[in-house]
Amino acid sequence: MRAVLYPGAVSCRGSIGLLLLRVVMGAAFMFHGWPKIQNPLHWMETRGGSEVPPALQAAAAIAEFGGGAALILGLLTLLAALGIACTMATALGMVHLRMGHAFVATAPGQPSYELAAVYLAAAILFLLQGPGKLSLDAFLFGRACGGAKGNTIVAGEEARSI
Numbered sequence: 001m002r003a004v005l006y007p008g009a010v011s012c013r014g015s016i017g018l019l020l021l022r023v024v025m026g027a028a029f030m031f032h033g034w035p036k037i038q039n040p041l042h043w044m045e046t047r048g049g050s051e052v053p054p055a056l057q058a059a060a061a062i063a064e065f066g067g068g069a070a071l072i073l074g075l076l077t078l079l080a081a082l083g084i085a086c087t088m089a090t091a092l093g094m095v096h097l098r099m100g101h102a103f104v105a106t107a108p109g110q111p112s113y114e115l116a117a118v119y120l121a122a123a124i125l126f127l128l129q130g131p132g133k134l135s136l137d138a139f140l141f142g143r144a145c146g147g148a149k150g151n152t153i154v155a156g157e158e159a160r161s162i
Contacts, residue, residue, distance in 0.1 A: 012145040015132030019074070022131060025122055026071030029084060033065030052094075063087045071126070074135020081126035088120035 010018060036043040040058040044050030050057070063083030070080035095101075096113030105112040131137045138144040 010129060010132050012133055015134045015138075015145060018126075018129070018132030019134040021122060022071045022074055022077070022126070022135070025119065026068040026073075029064045029068030029071065029119075031068075033061055033063075033068055036061035037065040059083070060087045060090070071131075074131035074137050075140075077126055077131035077135060077137050081123045085120055085123035085127065088116050088123060091116045092120065 040061040041054035067080035067083045070076050101111045101113050104114050133145045
């Protein structure tokens with residue numbers, strides 16, 4: 001079960017990059033999810049109506065706001081990444097591709113699906129790689145950088161045991 005919750009194959013140096021990505025992406029999703037979590041069962045109605053059932057609207061709101069918070073902390077990262085990946089795949093399929101949006105906007109203010117695609121790719125990265133060693137998942141389920149379980153420190157380009 002521990003290997004499922006924390007794959008743990010990344011170095012301490014690589015964990016710094018994963019931490020930065022988790023914090024930036026997590027903050028963005030918390031900002032995107034905040035208005036949705038205020039009205040989780042009907043947030044799509046404020047945007048012109050929707051055929052999406054209220055329970056799925058709530059799941060998307062929780063995936064964005066709660067998943068963003070979980071990414072920042074690196075807690076239950078795989079579950080958060082799964083929710084975000086599902087939400088982004090749905091946004092791509094139900095909105096961007098259906099409406100014929102370009103991958104990259106051709107003019108300022110035009111719709112595009114590049115950001116949803118980047119978020120989907122980053123969520124898949126977290127699903128495959130995990131949160132890195134600078135996370136609560138690593139502290140609770142694996143080996144953290146410099147933690148009692150890991151007994152490692154960062155020295156130069158390599159992590160070495162102490």
